[in-house]
Amino acid sequence: MFKLSSLFKKQPVNKQNNIPSQNLNASLQDTIQDVKQTLGDSNDIVYRPFHASYDGSLSMALIFTDGLVDKNVIQDFILRTLMIDIRKANVELSSKENSYQTLKEHSLTAGEMSEFNTVDKLYEHILSGDTVILIDGYEKAFAVDTKGWKQRGVEEPSSQTSVRGPKDGFTETIRTNTALLRRKIKDPNLWIKTKAIGKRTKTDVSIAYINGIADPKIVKEVYRRLDKINTDAILDSGYIEEFIQDKTYTPFPTIYNTERPDIIAAGLLEGRVAILVDGTPFVLLVPALFIQFFQASEDYYQRADFATFIRLVRYLAFFLSLLTPSAYIALTTFHQEMIPTDLLVSLSSQREGVPFPAFVEALIMELTFEILREAGIRMPRAVGSAISIVGALVLGQAAVEAGLVSSAMVIVVSLTAISSFVSPSFNMAISVRMLRFGFMILAATFGLFGILIGLIIMILHLTSLRSFGVPYLSPMAPFIPKDQKDVMLRFPHWGLFSRPRLINQQNVDREDTEAPKPSRREAENQSVKD
Amino acid sequence: MRMDEKINVRQFTLLLTLFTIGTSVLITPSQLATLAKESAWIAASMSVFGGLLVLLLYLFIGHLQPHLNLFQHNEYAFGKWLGKLFTLIIVLFSLIGASTVLWTVGDFVIVQVIPETPLAAICILFMTIIVYGTKLGIETIVKTVEIFFPWIIMLLTIIVLFSIPSMDIKQLQPLWGQPISKVVEASIYELSISTFPLILLFVLYPSVLNPDSKGTRSILLGYLFAEFLIMSITVIAISVLGYKLTSHYVYPTYVMAERIEFIVLLDRLEVVIAISWILSIFFKLFIYFYISLIGISQLLGLKHYRPVTIPMGIIVIGLALIIYPDSIFAGKWNKETWVPLSIIIGVVYPIVLLCGSKIKSILRRNHRG
Amino acid sequence: MLFLLIITIMIVAWIDLSSIFRERYIKEGFFSLGFYIIALAFSIYLQMNGKVPTPLKGVTVIVKPITKGVLSILQL
Structure with missing residues (x-):
C-alpha cells in the first residue's frame, strides 16, 4: 500500500567516495601519486617538490590549492625559509630524527601551523586553503595556514538598512564575521567554537555566545542539534536553520537571521547564541522570539x-x-x-x-x-x-x-x-x-x-x-511584567536594566545606571534664572 | 491520568475570570430582567456575595487534597465505584455544558453576525479550533488567555464607558419594587450561569503552582472583578434599554451596543461586544470540553486525554446541533432545569464531597493510629 | 452529504488513529477507535433523521422530581 510517509523516508546515505581515515604513507612519491589520483588531477592543485638542506637528502613537497592560498605567504615564509634561510643558518638537517623537530620548532616562520598524520586530514587541509608540507620518510606532515582568497569587503548590509547606527555588514568569510563580533565585544567571555558540518562541503559553523550570560542549557541544546545534522552540503545558514528549528510546519520563523553585526552583538549580550556559517553573510540567532522580529536595531540608537x-x-x-x-x-x-x-x-x-x-x-x-x-x-x-x-x-x-x-x-x-x-x-x-x-x-x-x-x-x-x-510569545504569554520594558515600548537605556527573563536565567542584571538628572548646581542655576 | 502540565496562579485566575464572564455577559441581563425587573441589578450584586461563599467552598475543597484533581478526589472520598459514578455525572454535566455553549455561539452568530449561514457550519468551525486548542494542551491555552484577556476586558470596558451617556437612572426605580423572593431567584439564576460551573475549573487545581494564601486572594479578586463586570453590564443594559426591552431580547447587551452613538466612526460598537464575547466563550467552551475529556480518560484509565479529543469533538458537534430545538426552549430550559442541575453540581455535590473526604481522612487516621 | 460526512470522519479518524498507534498508545487507540465509531454512528443517525429529540428532555425528567421534592420540603 502506498504510504504518504514514504515520500519523506530517508534512504540509507550513500557511503561510497568517502576517503578512508588511514595514516599517511611515508614515501613522498607515493603520497603525491595518491593525492593526484584522488583529486582527479585537478588543475588547481599545485605540487611543488623541493629539497631543503645542503646535500639534498631531505626531499619535501608542498601541496596547495591555487586560488585559495596567498602565494606571497608561501613564497616568503615557506619556500624562502626552507630553501634559502635554512642554509644560511646552517641548521643541521641530516639526521632523520631531529630534522623534523628542527623544521617544526626553528625553521618554519609561518604564524599558524598544525601537524597531522591521516589522509583525510590531508585533503581537508589542502581543500580549505592550507599549504601542506610533506617530508619524505615521515608519516606526519605540516599544514600551514596560508588562506587568502578574493573576498568581498565589509559593506553596508543590503537586506537591513538603517539611518542611524553602524553600517557594517557581515561578509561571506566566517573569519571576518567573527572579527566583526570581537571588535564589538571585547570580553574574554565571548566564546566562539567552530565545527565543520557537511560531509562534502565541510562548511565551518561557529557557535558564539557569552559565557556566563547565555543559558548553558540553550548552548548545550544548540550543540546537540548541530551534532545531529548529517548531511552532505551546507551552502547557507538557511540549511542549518531548517535542520535545527523546533518546528518545521509553521509559517513563523523560530530562528532569527541577520546581516548586521550590531544585532548579533546585542543578541549575544542578551544571552542568545549566534550561529555563524561560512559562506554566507546571514548569521543565525537563537532563541528567537516573536517580538524580536519587530525590534529593529535602530530602535536602540534613536530616542x-x-x-x-x-x-x-x-x-x-x-x-x-x-x-x-x-x-x-x-x-x-x-x-x-x-x-x-x-x-x-x-x-x-x-x-x-x-x-x-x-x-x-x-x-x-x-x-x-x-x-x-x-x-x-x-x-x-x-x-x-x-x-x-x-x-x-x-x-x-x-x-x-x-x-x-x-x-x-x-x-x-x-x-x-x-x-x-x-x-x-x-x-x-x-x-x-x-x-x-x-x-x-x-x-x-x-x-x-x-x-x-x-x-x-x-x-x-x-x-x-x-x-x-x-515560549515563542514570551514575555507576553507567559506574561512577564519585568520584561515589558522592551516589547511594545522601548524604555530609555537606563531603564533596560535587566536582560530578558526566559532567555537567560542566571545573569539577569544588565546595568546600574541612574536616570540622567541635571546636577544640583545646574538645577539651582535654573531656578535662579526663572 | 496524570496532570503533568503546570499553570501558575495568575493564569488560573485569568481563566477563572473569563469562565465567569463567558456566556453571562450576553445572556444573564435578559433573564435577570425577566425575573427581577428593575431590581435586576440588586440581584446581580447579591449574587456576588453568594458566589464568593461558593468559591471559598471550592477553594477549601481544593486545599483538602492539593495533589488530587477533582476526579481523583471523588475516588479517594467515595471509593472506586461510587467515585467513578460521581465522575461520570460531572463528565455528562460538562458535555451538556459544552454542547449548550457551542449551540449558543452558533445561534448568536447566525442571529446577529452572519445570518443565512447554517448552524452546523458555525458549530463545526468553532469546535475545530476548540479541538485544535485542546490538542495543544492546557499550557498553550492559558498562554492564549494571557494574550486575549486584556483585549476582552478592554473591549467590554469600552462598551461600559460609552454606554454611560445613554443611561437613564429612572429605569432602575423603584428601588425595592420587587418581592425579595423574586430577586433571590434571579440572583440564583445568575449564579447558576456564572459561578456554579466553576467547580469544573477546580479539576485543574492540582496543576496550579503554589496555590498558597496569596494565590487564593488573587483568585477571589479575579472572581470579584468578573462579577463586578457582569453587574455593571446588567445595570447598564437595564438603565439604557429598560427592563422590558432587556427581557425581550435574547442578547440585550448586543442590542445595547448597537444603540451607542458616541463618535461617528464608532457607531457600530456591537461588533466590539461580539468579538469580546466570542473570545471569552471560546475559553468557557474549552474548559467544559477539556474537563469532560479529562474525566473520560480518568474513567477509562487512559494515560492521556489527547487520543479521544477528536472523536469527542465530533460527538459534541452532533449534540450541539440537537441540544436546543430553538432559543425559546433554550431560555425555558435554562430557567427550569439548568438552575437546579447546576445547584446539584455546584453546591450539593461539593458539600457531599467535602463531607466524604473529611470522613475518609478521619477514618484513615484512626485506622493508622 | 451523508457520503461526504462519512468519508470526512473516516479520513480524520485514519490520520488521528495511525499517529496514536505509532506512538504505542495501544489502549488509548482502541478507546479512541470506539469513540470514533460512536461519533460516526451518531452523525449518521443525525443526518438520516430530520428531527431528533433533544437529550436535555431526559435530564429534565431526572432533575424535575428532585427539584419538586426539595421545594416541597422547603415549603414544609
Missing part, C-alpha cells in the same frame, strides 16, 4: 520615545498587512451595515461595474502583487524600471479604468503591500504574506466571525511554538 512610537506603528502595520484585504472582503460581503453610509454609497458605486465578487477581486489583485514583487526581486537590474511601469500604470490605473477591479481594492492592496514592507525582518513579512490568503478565505466564507476564528487559530499556534525551549 526612546520615538523608538516606542515606531514600534507601535510596526505592530499596527503587521495587523494591517495581515487583515486589510480580509476585512475589506468581510465588510463588503457580509457587513455592509457596518460601513458608514456615505462610504458605502461611494464603495458600491465603484463596485458597480466590477464583474467579480469582492473575494475574487481581492485574490486577483493580491496574487498579481505577489507576482510583481517576486519579479522585482529576481529580474535583472536593467529591466527594473519596466516592471514599475507595468505594475503602477498597467495593473493599477488601467485595471481600474477598464472596470476589472474597483479603485478601493487598489488602495487596499497598496496598503497591504506597504505595510508588509515595514517589518524590519524579512521572515516575518513572508509569513504574513502567506497567512493573508488564509484570512481572505475565512473572511469570504464567515465574514468577521471567520477573521476572528483565524486570529484565535493564529494565536493558539503562536503560543504553542517554542524556540529552543523558550
Whole structure:
C-alpha cells in the first residue's frame, strides 16, 4: 500500500567516495601519486617538490590549492625559509630524527601551523586553503595556514538598512564575521567554537555566545542539534536553520537571521547564541522570539520615545498587512451595515461595474502583487524600471479604468503591500504574506466571525511554538511584567536594566545606571534664572 | 491520568475570570430582567456575595487534597465505584455544558453576525479550533488567555464607558419594587450561569503552582472583578434599554451596543461586544470540553486525554446541533432545569464531597493510629 | 452529504488513529477507535433523521422530581 510517509523516508546515505581515515604513507612519491589520483588531477592543485638542506637528502613537497592560498605567504615564509634561510643558518638537517623537530620548532616562520598524520586530514587541509608540507620518510606532515582568497569587503548590509547606527555588514568569510563580533565585544567571555558540518562541503559553523550570560542549557541544546545534522552540503545558514528549528510546519520563523553585526552583538549580550556559517553573510540567532522580529536595531540608537512610537506603528502595520484585504472582503460581503453610509454609497458605486465578487477581486489583485514583487526581486537590474511601469500604470490605473477591479481594492492592496514592507525582518513579512490568503478565505466564507476564528487559530499556534525551549510569545504569554520594558515600548537605556527573563536565567542584571538628572548646581542655576 | 502540565496562579485566575464572564455577559441581563425587573441589578450584586461563599467552598475543597484533581478526589472520598459514578455525572454535566455553549455561539452568530449561514457550519468551525486548542494542551491555552484577556476586558470596558451617556437612572426605580423572593431567584439564576460551573475549573487545581494564601486572594479578586463586570453590564443594559426591552431580547447587551452613538466612526460598537464575547466563550467552551475529556480518560484509565479529543469533538458537534430545538426552549430550559442541575453540581455535590473526604481522612487516621 | 460526512470522519479518524498507534498508545487507540465509531454512528443517525429529540428532555425528567421534592420540603 502506498504510504504518504514514504515520500519523506530517508534512504540509507550513500557511503561510497568517502576517503578512508588511514595514516599517511611515508614515501613522498607515493603520497603525491595518491593525492593526484584522488583529486582527479585537478588543475588547481599545485605540487611543488623541493629539497631543503645542503646535500639534498631531505626531499619535501608542498601541496596547495591555487586560488585559495596567498602565494606571497608561501613564497616568503615557506619556500624562502626552507630553501634559502635554512642554509644560511646552517641548521643541521641530516639526521632523520631531529630534522623534523628542527623544521617544526626553528625553521618554519609561518604564524599558524598544525601537524597531522591521516589522509583525510590531508585533503581537508589542502581543500580549505592550507599549504601542506610533506617530508619524505615521515608519516606526519605540516599544514600551514596560508588562506587568502578574493573576498568581498565589509559593506553596508543590503537586506537591513538603517539611518542611524553602524553600517557594517557581515561578509561571506566566517573569519571576518567573527572579527566583526570581537571588535564589538571585547570580553574574554565571548566564546566562539567552530565545527565543520557537511560531509562534502565541510562548511565551518561557529557557535558564539557569552559565557556566563547565555543559558548553558540553550548552548548545550544548540550543540546537540548541530551534532545531529548529517548531511552532505551546507551552502547557507538557511540549511542549518531548517535542520535545527523546533518546528518545521509553521509559517513563523523560530530562528532569527541577520546581516548586521550590531544585532548579533546585542543578541549575544542578551544571552542568545549566534550561529555563524561560512559562506554566507546571514548569521543565525537563537532563541528567537516573536517580538524580536519587530525590534529593529535602530530602535536602540534613536530616542526612546520615538523608538516606542515606531514600534507601535510596526505592530499596527503587521495587523494591517495581515487583515486589510480580509476585512475589506468581510465588510463588503457580509457587513455592509457596518460601513458608514456615505462610504458605502461611494464603495458600491465603484463596485458597480466590477464583474467579480469582492473575494475574487481581492485574490486577483493580491496574487498579481505577489507576482510583481517576486519579479522585482529576481529580474535583472536593467529591466527594473519596466516592471514599475507595468505594475503602477498597467495593473493599477488601467485595471481600474477598464472596470476589472474597483479603485478601493487598489488602495487596499497598496496598503497591504506597504505595510508588509515595514517589518524590519524579512521572515516575518513572508509569513504574513502567506497567512493573508488564509484570512481572505475565512473572511469570504464567515465574514468577521471567520477573521476572528483565524486570529484565535493564529494565536493558539503562536503560543504553542517554542524556540529552543523558550515560549515563542514570551514575555507576553507567559506574561512577564519585568520584561515589558522592551516589547511594545522601548524604555530609555537606563531603564533596560535587566536582560530578558526566559532567555537567560542566571545573569539577569544588565546595568546600574541612574536616570540622567541635571546636577544640583545646574538645577539651582535654573531656578535662579526663572 | 496524570496532570503533568503546570499553570501558575495568575493564569488560573485569568481563566477563572473569563469562565465567569463567558456566556453571562450576553445572556444573564435578559433573564435577570425577566425575573427581577428593575431590581435586576440588586440581584446581580447579591449574587456576588453568594458566589464568593461558593468559591471559598471550592477553594477549601481544593486545599483538602492539593495533589488530587477533582476526579481523583471523588475516588479517594467515595471509593472506586461510587467515585467513578460521581465522575461520570460531572463528565455528562460538562458535555451538556459544552454542547449548550457551542449551540449558543452558533445561534448568536447566525442571529446577529452572519445570518443565512447554517448552524452546523458555525458549530463545526468553532469546535475545530476548540479541538485544535485542546490538542495543544492546557499550557498553550492559558498562554492564549494571557494574550486575549486584556483585549476582552478592554473591549467590554469600552462598551461600559460609552454606554454611560445613554443611561437613564429612572429605569432602575423603584428601588425595592420587587418581592425579595423574586430577586433571590434571579440572583440564583445568575449564579447558576456564572459561578456554579466553576467547580469544573477546580479539576485543574492540582496543576496550579503554589496555590498558597496569596494565590487564593488573587483568585477571589479575579472572581470579584468578573462579577463586578457582569453587574455593571446588567445595570447598564437595564438603565439604557429598560427592563422590558432587556427581557425581550435574547442578547440585550448586543442590542445595547448597537444603540451607542458616541463618535461617528464608532457607531457600530456591537461588533466590539461580539468579538469580546466570542473570545471569552471560546475559553468557557474549552474548559467544559477539556474537563469532560479529562474525566473520560480518568474513567477509562487512559494515560492521556489527547487520543479521544477528536472523536469527542465530533460527538459534541452532533449534540450541539440537537441540544436546543430553538432559543425559546433554550431560555425555558435554562430557567427550569439548568438552575437546579447546576445547584446539584455546584453546591450539593461539593458539600457531599467535602463531607466524604473529611470522613475518609478521619477514618484513615484512626485506622493508622 | 451523508457520503461526504462519512468519508470526512473516516479520513480524520485514519490520520488521528495511525499517529496514536505509532506512538504505542495501544489502549488509548482502541478507546479512541470506539469513540470514533460512536461519533460516526451518531452523525449518521443525525443526518438520516430530520428531527431528533433533544437529550436535555431526559435530564429534565431526572432533575424535575428532585427539584419538586426539595421545594416541597422547603415549603414544609
